[in-house]
Amino acid sequence: MDPRKNPCASGAGTKPPALVGRGKQIESFDILLERLENGYVEQSMIVTGLRGVGKTVLLDVFREKAEARDWATVEWEVEKNAAFAPKIAAHVRRALLQIAPKARWADRVLRAASILKSFTVTFNPDGP
Numbered sequence: 001m002d003p004r005k006n007p008c009a010s011g012a013g014t015k016p017p018a019l020v021g022r023g024k025q026i027e028s029f030d031i032l033l034e035r036l037e038n039g040y041v042e043q044s045m046i047v048t049g050l051r052g053v054g055k056t057v058l059l060d061v062f063r064e065k066a067e068a069r070d071w072a073t074v075e076w077e078v079e080k081n082a083a084f085a086p087k088i089a090a091h092v093r094r095a096l097l098q099i100a101p102k103a104r105w106a107d108r109v110l111r112a113a114s115i116l117k118s119f120t121v122t123f124n125p126d127g128p
Helices: 023-037 055-068 084-099 107-122
Strands: none
Touching: 023 055, 084 107
C-alpha cells in the first residue's frame, strides 16, 4: 500500500481510524462488565502481544467503556522489580477516592481506606 494513503498512523497508544480485528475482545469486555454489574462472577482478561499490535489502544477502549458505565479505572504499568503490594494498595485507594469524594464517605469506607493506607506501610512480601 502507498504509505501516503495508508490511514494507519502507528505510535504508542495512537488510536487508529478503526480497530480492525478487535471486535471479539471488545465484546468479551462488554460481557465482563455486564456480568459484574449483575452480580455474577466472570473471568478476568489479560491483554498480551508484541510491541505495536494495539494493546494500549485496546486498553484505552476498555477504560472508556468502563468509565461510561461509572466504573472506576486505574492506569498502571507494572514494573518487574518494583514493590507490588504498596503500589496496588495506593491504586485501590485512589480508585476509592475516584468513586466517592472523601466528604461523602460513610464510616465504613473511611475505615477501609485507612486499612489500605496502613497496608502499604506494614506489608513485607519477604515475611516478618
